[in-house]
Amino acid sequence: MLVIGIAGGTGSGKTTVVNNILRDLNTESVIVISQDNYYKDNHDLPLEERSKVNFDHPRSIDFDLLKTHVRALKNGETIEQPVYSFITHTRTGETILTHPQSVIIVEGILVLTDAELRELFDVTIFVHADSDERLIRRVRRDIQERGRDLDEVLSRYQDTLKPMHQQFIEPSKNYADIIIPNMKKGHSVAVKILSSVIKEKLNSKV
Numbered sequence: 001m002l003v004i005g006i007a008g009g010t011g012s013g014k015t016t017v018v019n020n021i022l023r024d025l026n027t028e029s030v031i032v033i034s035q036d037n038y039y040k041d042n043h044d045l046p047l048e049e050r051s052k053v054n055f056d057h058p059r060s061i062d063f064d065l066l067k068t069h070v071r072a073l074k075n076g077e078t079i080e081q082p083v084y085s086f087i088t089h090t091r092t093g094e095t096i097l098t099h100p101q102s103v104i105i106v107e108g109i110l111v112l113t114d115a116e117l118r119e120l121f122d123v124t125i126f127v128h129a130d131s132d133e134r135l136i137r138r139v140r141r142d143i144q145e146r147g148r149d150l151d152e153v154l155s156r157y158q159d160t161l162k163p164m165h166q167q168f169i170e171p172s173k174n175y176a177d178i179i180i181p182n183m184k185k186g187h188s189v190a191v192k193i194l195s196s197v198i199k200e201k202l203n204s205k206v
């Protein structure tokens with residue numbers, strides 16, 4: 001089994017990298033765990049309060065549950081991933097039954113900030129994108145998919161996303177074995193190198 005941690009700022013293109021790796025590896029034996037599913041539940045707070053939470057600070061993530069789940073998968077156990085709603089800012093109550101596989105990808109903005117979680121990764125990756133590109137993608141996505149308005153997205157970027165990126169996310173780049181540069185041609189060269197590293201490691205492990 002190979003556990004891969006993929007970090008990078010909001011809108012950096014982590015999802016695209018993950019999808020391209022999945023396509024390149026061309027195997028069913030990969031599962032993806034998203035840090036987004038591990039936001040703390042906060043259902044005891046009213047919606048108004050929940051929406052004001054700093055979602056870019058490591059304390060907003062239930063790292064204990066995430067680590068418990070990664071350890072369980074490594075032990076060959078099945079887990080139930082929580083499902084999180086970006087509209088209501090809380091867990092939906094549903095879960096995703098996830099069986100262990102030979103490759104486990106854990107992706108999210110903060111996955112390289114937790115020392116114990118890093119210990120569980122065999123390979124660490126940081127997806128880099130310039131901050132203006134990330135802001136453009138974030139504005140589009142939050143308005144189209146997460147029901148936010150422009151003013152809200154821009155204020156959140158200035159007041160929270162940018163300082164948290166500088167304080168926690170960017171420094172975690174130091175823990176990456178591989179840094180994937182700005183999205184060019186869908187990161188094709190970087191993804192090919194990565195997929196061959198994964199294939200090689202998988203072959204040498206069995």
Ligand code: CTP
Pocket residue numbers: 008009010011012013014015016036039055056085086087089090107108109161
């Ligand atoms: N977030 C939010 N509302 C919540 C919880 C989280 O807007 N209730 C935001 C956080 O502010 C954080 C972002 O979700 O910045 C994390 O998701 P992101 O990394 O942007 O999504 P991915 O799809 O993983 O990233 P990429 O664009 O790199 O694929």
